[in-house]
Amino acid sequence: MNGYAGKTDNRAQESGRRTDIMTYALLKTIDDPAALRRLDRRQLKTLADELRAYVLESVSQTGGHLSSNLGTVELTIALHYVFNTPDDRVVWDVGHQSYPHKILTGRRDRMHSLRQWGGISGFPRRSESEYDTFGTAHSSTSISAALGMALGARTLGEKRVSIAVIGDGAMTAGMAFEAMNNAGVYKDLPLLVVLNDNDMSISPPVGALNSHLARLMSGKFYAATKKGIERVLSVAPPVLEFAKRFEEHAKGMMVPATLFEEFGFNYIGPIDGHDLESLVPTLQNIRQRALEGGGPQFLHVVTKKGQGYKLAEADPILYHGPGKFNPAEGIRPSTKPARKTYTQVFGEWLCDMAAADPKLVAVTPAMREGSGMVEFEKRFPSRYYDVGIAEQHAVTFAGGLACEGLKPVLAIYSTFLQRGYDQLIHDVALQNLPVVFALDRAGLVGADGATHAGAYDIAFLRCIPNMMVMTPADENECRQLLTTAYQQDCPTAVRYPRGAGTGVATGAALTALPVGKGEMRRTGGARAGQRVAFLAFGSMLHPALGAAEALDASVANMRFVKPLDEELVKKLASEHDYLVTVEEGCVMGGAGSAVLEALAAAGIAMPVLQLGLPDRFVDHGDPAFLLSQCGLDAKGIEQSVRERFNLAQPAVATRAA
Template identity: 40%
Template sequence: MAIMSLLESISSPRDLRALSRRQLEQLADEIRSFLITKVSRTGGHLGPNLGVVELTLAIHKVFNSPTDPVIFDTGHQSYVHKIITGRAGGFDSLRQKGGLSGYPEPAESEHDWVANSHASTSLSWAEGLAKGIRLRGEDRTVVAVIGDGALTGGMAWEALNNIADNDDLRLVVIVNDNGRSYTPTVGGLANHLAGLRTDHRYEKTLSLIKRTVTRLPLIGRPAYDLLHGFKTGVKDVLAPQSMFSDLGIKYTGPIDGHDITALTNHLEQARQYGGPVIVHCVTRKGRGFQAAEENEEDRFHAIGKINEFTGEPLSASVQATWTDAVAEAMVQLGQRRQDVVAITAAMLNPVGFGRFAAAFPDRIFDVGIAEQHAIVSAAGMAKAGLHPVVALYATFLNRAFDQVLMDAALHKAGITILLDRAGITGSDGPSHNGMWDMSLMGIVPGVQLAAPRDQTRLVEALDRAVDVDDAVTVIRYSKERLPDEINEVAHVGEGLGRVDVLRRAEGARVLVVGFGQFVGTALSVAERLNDQGVAATVVDPLWALPVSAELTSMASDFDVVLTLEDNLVEGGVGQRLRARLADEGAAAKVLTFGIPQAFLAPGSRDEVLEEIGLTAAQVSLQALGVVLNDAEAEQHTESTR
């Protein structure tokens, strides 16, 4: 008979409470093996979760989830939490359509309170929950786990400022300090934490006090506990904790985040304290997987499918990505122009700025998880005579909208914003689809936004963008593989107003307008319409915003105009073109195809596009129905004259 593993016996956090220290350590090893096996097959956030195994076990041994809410910042470090709360059986479908989310998801479990997957929000959620619990008079403690660089985000410090003003708030803030976000965490805060994590004077001194005092007759352990209660004063001398103590929040640590006994002891003390406590844990991202630990770039922060033994990717990249193209273009641009500087928000390598950093180390600025600061800092650099290029994931531009509007655009700051992962990204779920940016940027006065269709057009857009010194320029592109070059057969206009004709059909009454990644789809739609006897012309306006007079004039010559964009339909460029045509009295019927105003469930990009009706087959079928109905109506009108 096969012997059941400890992991197989865990279906809820209660099952941890009867386990000995040795059993918990065995369970930690089993969970690491489980994670490496499962995540290597599906892809996902492996490194962060390998680093929080013991910490998550200790949390669930000490606190009573879901009565005690546990909030994970960013949420990608919640896989161990999912395993302990009865979802180990779902890991074969991790980040797949209809499967287990890669982030906390309340629809999956009562143990997940918040579906959070943008950084630096956990402390605000936890503070609000704790205040609500206090007002309701309930005996519960809220736990917030924040790490992977999330403390570099300003919102976290706004929350800490409010937490410090509530000394009876039952809230435990666990700082999971692994020194990294995607790559090593940067900034003064990170440097301060690094100093704490490497200064052992406090722990050694406290250990000496414990050994000495507990031997004294009559006093013993109570005296040690009393001294431990006054540890803030000791720390001020031995290892200054001004970062937190000046806020007035009780602090304990730094603690070895892989020592289950130490973790449970400190967390139990924090739970009993009855007010806000910060528990500082030092962990190692990627712990237990040699390939991850030796990967200095990101410790396998997020992976595709890999060999579970070697860490090697299972499918070699056979085609460059848009990010690769940006990496190459930025280095070439940096060589030509000394005024170009690059800014990233804790994603140096994911956005393709690693090569620029290596070539121009004095002209790269990683500001941490602080998109708002990145935009305003860029505006300041522009004011000083530089041309900053800020690279963000498209979904994270949402966090800096006010800064784009009021600090950059209002001041006519010549900055360029590169939006990686624009459009449907798929497996990371609703929070990571870059589907809002064109609608948001469309209401910013003076903004110029390009959606290039291939690498050549990307380079052209970037070259033009850095020449603009009195407006915000934005370039958006997909996370998909670069398409083959798509050349025009003709073009109309120049500069911002240029419209490339990619397919011309004589006598066509249908115009298909493709933007960015959907230019290829637009060409496929035209082919399908042609197969059904409907001639269609295809165009690409490289600069999608503002909607140009050239595109409007061209579209007014057609009976039916189809627009395809990897962005919301609401407020998108298709709707803007329709409004322009209506204002000019054009009779063209405009059909806008894009992303619906909804939070889209996880799935592959192709699955999501199929679900929302944005495949070439679905678009052409719908368009064909409109064209044929219009033709029938026209014939009926002619026959009744």
């Protein structure tokens, strides 16, 4: 079964297909880490097999992150087996690899609700469990948080170890190194950073000899001997300096230790992150050393994404965040004709524009697949820049490219642009540099929830001088507005939602739209005193059109938040009794606020209803359901308008724009 290992009970018949059902005899006895710590160490391998199978079965039924979680099974078991969690704090960087952690900390029976409305989150969440010591979902925050916890415990006079588990990708962010630089000052702090290195193969140093050396370097004898030698040699500083340099050179021949030790950490590893016989004793030595004042420790473990499920091992990217699938068959391509996603529209536009203009360069902060740039990298490798998980650097780097006369396009999720906000203002907008920000995942994002929702970009972008902000309503308009943005000599942003569009065909031409101009999509015919006009921004155009049919209202597709089509706003205000702004973003400071400001500047006072995302973090769930919960589907929009303006009955007659 493609590595779907463990004892099974082949009883089920579903749709004529055999389904292997795991009995999970040992896993079912583990309701918290205390129960795990009561196991004999020889039982841990069996537990790992069952836990890996349970992760695979669970994710195949709900969708979610798979490859990364299959790769952290043994590491998760070892951490909870050795450390006294939750008293010892474990912080999972990003947290998309924390499913085994959730299963072992009392949420096994809730995995069927993973990333669904009312269910458990796909990331650590403090309100969900005392074992989720810090909420995560964006990368590279774990070391800072764990350091804060370690120093907090010291301030309170409490003795515990704080552990940050961070991936090799997250270690590319400056924030991780800022935290390590800070942590290295505290020479006796009980802090452990575990580098989960899952991007490299298990190289020759990761074997029996290196595991032995890791256990040796993490033990008391090594630490005591090292300190003793330093005391003896301290009377002869040149000899001591020579000894230190020799030790660093010897370590550097086997492991990439020098960098981390320069930060003040004791480096141990790399060791096989799937070998419990190496992990457990090494972590036991580290914990004891940390509690005895050994200072910050750095353990380098090498794991494999998709471990134990051969299909995921072979293609960890495909199995990074799959939907529902049959583990026995693997992910099968859909036979249904799929509508283009906005990400695909962007990817196609990027390649077409690059072919038309040799000055186009594309930048991504480690989101090549997610942002639709795979084909661009293949076709234009010399004009493709992946800067790693470093959004601040990505923004300023793009500004530097623009200074040299190039036309940088920075593809970035809306929620991740938040991390480069100072750079956006200071390094790009202040200098009026022509950088195109292609903002994917604008609005709600479904199962990933509040941490990944692009709810704030309209509000935080439109207040910046020199910025231009565009909101396409469909796939073809997205292509057109990307072209429009590219032609400007100022910073621009085009925000588009996650997932498929409405099915509108995209043209082949690179056609721009008039800057700062919206369009009328429907003209209502309601009687005087009930004339309603919708000012729809981006993805909300189609729900607004649906509501307008019931209300016989007018609908404007605004397209631009900045510059706003003020003439169209004033025209609609003069011809209607009520205005309704609709956007898939926060109401406060959003596009609706821009309309109110325009009306106030023109001296126009009239009733305006602002509809958008509420002033709360919207949880994970089905995207359509979430929109309905926020009142942003056609029915919800109609109901809000009727209640706000006391419109009892829908009008009947309509006429096309």
